[in-house]
Amino acid sequence: MTIEARLPLAPLCEWIRRVDDHAEARIALLRRAAAALAGECVVRESDRAELADKMERWRYQHLNARSGQMVAQDSRLLDALDLAAAELAGRTARPPRRTRELLRDESLVTARIAEASEMLDESYPLDDLIEQATALTVERFGDPGSGRLPGLDRRMLLYAPLYLSNHCINHCVYCSFRHPQPIERTHLSFDQGKAEADILIGRGFRHILLLGGDFPRLTTPEYYAEMIAYLGKQGVAAAVEIAPQSTAGYAKLVEAGACGVTLYQETYDERRYAEFHPRGSKASYDWRFEGLDRAAEAGMGRLGLGFLLGLADPVKELQAMMRHAAYLQLRYPDRTIAFSLPRIHDAPGGFRPPCLVGDDLFIRMYCVLRMAFPEAQLVLSTREGATLRNRLATICITQMSAGSSTAPGGYESCQCRPSGEQFPVIDQRSVADVVAWLKDHAFRLTWEIQSR
Numbered sequence: 001m002t003i004e005a006r007l008p009l010a011p012l013c014e015w016i017r018r019v020d021d022h023a024e025a026r027i028a029l030l031r032r033a034a035a036a037l038a039g040e041c042v043v044r045e046s047d048r049a050e051l052a053d054k055m056e057r058w059r060y061q062h063l064n065a066r067s068g069q070m071v072a073q074d075s076r077l078l079d080a081l082d083l084a085a086a087e088l089a090g091r092t093a094r095p096p097r098r099t100r101e102l103l104r105d106e107s108l109v110t111a112r113i114a115e116a117s118e119m120l121d122e123s124y125p126l127d128d129l130i131e132q133a134t135a136l137t138v139e140r141f142g143d144p145g146s147g148r149l150p151g152l153d154r155r156m157l158l159y160a161p162l163y164l165s166n167h168c169i170n171h172c173v174y175c176s177f178r179h180p181q182p183i184e185r186t187h188l189s190f191d192q193g194k195a196e197a198d199i200l201i202g203r204g205f206r207h208i209l210l211l212g213g214d215f216p217r218l219t220t221p222e223y224y225a226e227m228i229a230y231l232g233k234q235g236v237a238a239a240v241e242i243a244p245q246s247t248a249g250y251a252k253l254v255e256a257g258a259c260g261v262t263l264y265q266e267t268y269d270e271r272r273y274a275e276f277h278p279r280g281s282k283a284s285y286d287w288r289f290e291g292l293d294r295a296a297e298a299g300m301g302r303l304g305l306g307f308l309l310g311l312a313d314p315v316k317e318l319q320a321m322m323r324h325a326a327y328l329q330l331r332y333p334d335r336t337i338a339f340s341l342p343r344i345h346d347a348p349g350g351f352r353p354p355c356l357v358g359d360d361l362f363i364r365m366y367c368v369l370r371m372a373f374p375e376a377q378l379v380l381s382t383r384e385g386a387t388l389r390n391r392l393a394t395i396c397i398t399q400m401s402a403g404s405s406t407a408p409g410g411y412e413s414c415q416c417r418p419s420g421e422q423f424p425v426i427d428q429r430s431v432a433d434v435v436a437w438l439k440d441h442a443f444r445l446t447w448e449i450q451s452r
């Protein structure tokens, strides 16, 4: 649906002049887009893509600028920009994004989610919940009949994080990479990143998660795309956990071979979000919240959701994340959904998370995710200790990292100076030790991403 079909330009332009400091540039952009969409002039594909990108960015600038004072025209303009950008970029027609509304949309709370949410209440016996979550995981991810330990023989995907850069312009209060935290900053060159990747490949990994801070001059989509393409040639599936990208940016990563994206909302509580992300591009709640929408639209096959445990009420956060996942599943039913529950244990500058989560609630939350989303990948990093990781592995986890470093150059392939890590690795076991434990407990290890 074109801009003109949704919205007559003349009255819209009058309204833009009243509310937008850059009104004339905006209106000129709208007119160019409207003409291109109406076929009134010949527009090269690259120009259409550029127009689409500009309209997408304007939409987020408008969301930020008008936050808290939206009127009907805002919604109409936002939808028009959303749809026009998609149409200009030649993407498949779809309804407008409704990410913000999902937090209030009761229709997203399926019977499964509702039933699982009741198990979040601590009056629901944890042992019963663990038993059900374990049985469901074995049913969906198991290999019945072949196990030495009945009920435990199932697949576990091992992956490794590869930090490429710890430069960052953002001020996230809980993160060691935040600006201007005085840590050693390292940005790996392609050759340095490749050397780190080769070490991980040598250890057996065939799924690598690329990570980096948000530093637009250095950590560009092209920078990650080069590494993704290299990994693809080595038979490694690469996913990214990087700053949110534009739809076009994600498309470059997909084109290079990226299999998925992990993007934690950190907190769905908008007030808390503003408190913990005071400056930098990450201060834009909507840009981050819609990141998975943009990634999915660009063709990412795996969508990884999460929030940072410790920042806000964990039960409300989990419920918001489940709605978010249900929303994405409705719009992109062919994608794999993955969940992670990263928990803050240590933070720089004396930051104290206001809502600490104990082990029992942590386990309960993972079990609830399994009950609500039986097919989802549940991911657990080395932020947690070996004992708890082992326990959760036998319950519901289907993907875990091992032998991780959270610092660029941390696998010590290159002669760069030691740089700061993002968070301490609690499970310090080597890859071999984790593999041995899993094998002893009748897990069938997979190193490559498989379709379910």
Ligand code: SF4
Pocket (backbone or CB within 6 Å): 168, 169, 170, 171, 172, 175, 176, 177, 178, 179, 212, 213, 214, 282
């Ligand atoms: S959480 Fe991410 S964006 Fe925030 S400071 Fe750390 S690396 Fe940067």
